[in-house]
Amino acid sequence: MKQYELVIGLEVHCQLATRTKLFCGCGTDGFGQAPNSRICPLCTAQPGVLPVLNRRAVELAFQAALALECRLAEQSIFARKNYFYPDLPKAYQISQYDQPFSRHGRLEITVNGTVKTIGITRIHMEEDAGKLVHELAGSKLDGSLVDLNRAGVPLIEIVSEPDIRSSEEAYAYLTALKEVIQFTGASRCDMEKGEMRCDANVSVRPVGQKEFGTRTETKNLNSFKNVKDAIEFERDRQIALIEAGGVIVQETRLWDAALQAGRSMRTKEDAHDYRYFPDPDLVPLVADEAWVAALKAGLSELPKAKRARFMGELGLSSYDADVLTGDKALSEYFEKAVAAAPAGSAKTVSNLLTTEMLGRMNAEGKTAAQSPVAAEHLGALARLIAGGTLSSKGAKDVFARMWATGKDPRALVEELGLSQVSDDKQVMEWVRQALAANPKAAADLKGGKEAAIGSIVGGVMKLSKGKANPALVNKLIKEAVQA
Numbered sequence: 187m188k189q190y191e192l193v194i195g196l197e198v199h200c201q202l203a204t205r206t207k208l209f210c211g212c213g214t215d216g217f218g219q220a221p222n223s224r225i226c227p228l229c230t231a232q233p234g235v236l237p238v239l240n241r242r243a244v245e246l247a248f249q250a251a252l253a254l255e256c257r258l259a260e261q262s263i264f265a266r267k268n269y270f271y272p273d274l275p276k277a278y279q280i281s282q283y284d285q286p287f288s289r290h291g292r293l294e295i296t297v298n299g300t301v302k303t304i305g306i307t308r309i310h311m312e313e314d315a316g317k318l319v320h321e322l323a324g325s326k327l328d329g330s331l332v333d334l335n336r337a338g339v340p341l342i343e344i345v346s347e348p349d350i351r352s353s354e355e356a357y358a359y360l361t362a363l364k365e366v367i368q369f370t371g372a373s374r375c376d377m378e379k380g381e382m383r384c385d386a387n388v389s390v391r392p393v394g395q396k397e398f399g400t401r402t403e404t405k406n407l408n409s410f411k412n413v414k415d416a417i418e419f420e421r422d423r424q425i426a427l428i429e430a431g432g433v434i435v436q437e438t439r440l441w442d443a444a445l446q447a448g449r450s451m452r453t454k455e456d457a458h459d460y461r462y463f464p465d466p467d468l469v470p471l472v473a474d475e476a477w478v479a480a481l482k483a484g485l486s487e488l489p490k491a492k493r494a495r496f497m498g499e500l501g502l503s504s505y506d507a508d509v510l511t512g513d514k515a516l517s518e519y520f521e522k523a524v525a526a527a528p529a530g531s532a533k534t535v536s537n538l539l540t541t542e543m544l545g546r547m548n549a550e551g552k553t554a555a556q557s558p559v560a561a562e563h564l565g566a567l568a569r570l571i572a573g574g575t576l577s578s579k580g581a582k583d584v585f586a587r588m589w590a591t592g593k594d595p596r597a598l599v600e601e602l603g604l605s606q607v608s609d610d611k612q613v614m615e616w617v618r619q620a621l622a623a624n625p626k627a628a629a630d631l632k633g634g635k636e637a638a639i640g641s642i643v644g645g646v647m648k649l650s651k652g653k654a655n656p657a658l659v660n661k662l663i664k665e666a667v668q669a
């Protein structure tokens with residue numbers, strides 16, 4: 187059998203995080219709400235309505251494009267994409283066609299330690315369609331119902347170059363893309379709510395062949411795992427078909443996650459099937475230079491820059507920096523906590539976050555923003571450790587109580603009586619008692635047997651009920667023995 191190479195291009199739709207739809211004032215919060223509770227004459231295509239472009243949607247779309255290093259067009263055109271489907275009341279979708287607002291971007295991905303750049307062909311704005319409902323409360327309907335809550339919700343479509351060569355690279359690309367888009371705030375990318383969806387264009391070719399093979403497009407993949415599975419299925423199907431002497435047909439396919447199989451939906455349309463033309467109701471979108479400069483200045487720090495800063499300025503390991511920048515809410519939480527902690531304790535904060543908080547968050551399905559422990563309180567906990575009030579064991583106990591109660595660690599230290607004793611006089615008193623109670627160890631220590639210190643420390647801890655500051659105990663034992 188010949189060796190084959192995969193060629194993948196991804197088209198990703200992200201819902202822009204606006205309050206209202208792209209061309210009317212209806213809310214974008216219709217997910218999970220009563221059907222058709224977020225509609226008006228415009229997004230249901232009543233006669234005589236005119237669209238008004240949502241300024242905020244344009245700002246967010248431009249910021250996403252800037253973050254993906256795209257070139258912005260001075261002028262872009264909204265076009266009508268004509269097709270008939272019952273979830274599309276106008277029988278056309280307003281999109282951008284031959285003059286999108288941005289092109290030629292790029293995104294870096296890392297797979298198995300190797301960095302690769304994936305080209306971004308273009309990003310354009312468009313409106314979402316509605317949704318057909320085929321069953322209600324678990325029972326199949328005789329006909330279909332239409333819910334237009336989603337009709338007119340603003341989207342960007344991000345089209346990659348066919349630079350992706352494996353399902354792992356596709357997965358890494360989507361992960362990196364989601365990270366960048368979330369950091370800009372352009373989209374929340376909540377896949378469960380349909381705020382990020384992916385179409386995968388897949389073809390295979392014999393290794394060494396220059397021309398691409400015929401590609402198929404698998405539509406509406408709603409999780410990264412589905413994208414990976416669908417690509418691998420399509421790779422195997424195409425190779426088997428070619429090896430058996432068959433021919434790949436250019437077509438649109440659907441992925442059935444339950445069956446772990448794809449199936450043909452329709453032969454692929456070409457652009458001319460949609461009869462694109464400029465929407466006469468909308469003027470060209472002109473990007474004012476000063477306005478774009480302001481958007482660029484307002485762009486929040488991106489994951490790559492943040493990661494470098496966490497390692498360089500705060501001294502975190504690359505692993506910790508990766509974990510903390512993998513999620514926008516988590517990175518913001520971390521920075522807030524560091525701001526509340528004493529200088530130089532970023533590593534302590536990072537350790538508390540990764541060892542104490544992340545596991546609890548994952549177990550309870552919470553984001554950092556939903557943590558019962560306030561970021562300022564985590565910073566205060568790091569301060570208690572740095573100041574010697576709490577041992578690391580004590581900090582663990584206090585954190586568990588903070589998670590359960592949401593209380594300030596300073597109050598909990600009092601409540602739990604966990605405050606570490608760092609008073610020289612009190613600790614010295616315990617040291618004297620421990621030495622007196624264990625004359626053999628005391629003599630050994632005096633005679634130079636360093637290991638004997640362990641049992642004296644143990645004695646002090648017992649006398650202090652574990653509250654003596656260990657560093658101070660060690661120091662004072664040595665002083666007492668040398669005296």
Ligand SMILES: [Zn+2]
Pocket residue numbers: 207210211212224225226227228229230338
């Ligand atoms: Zn509306």
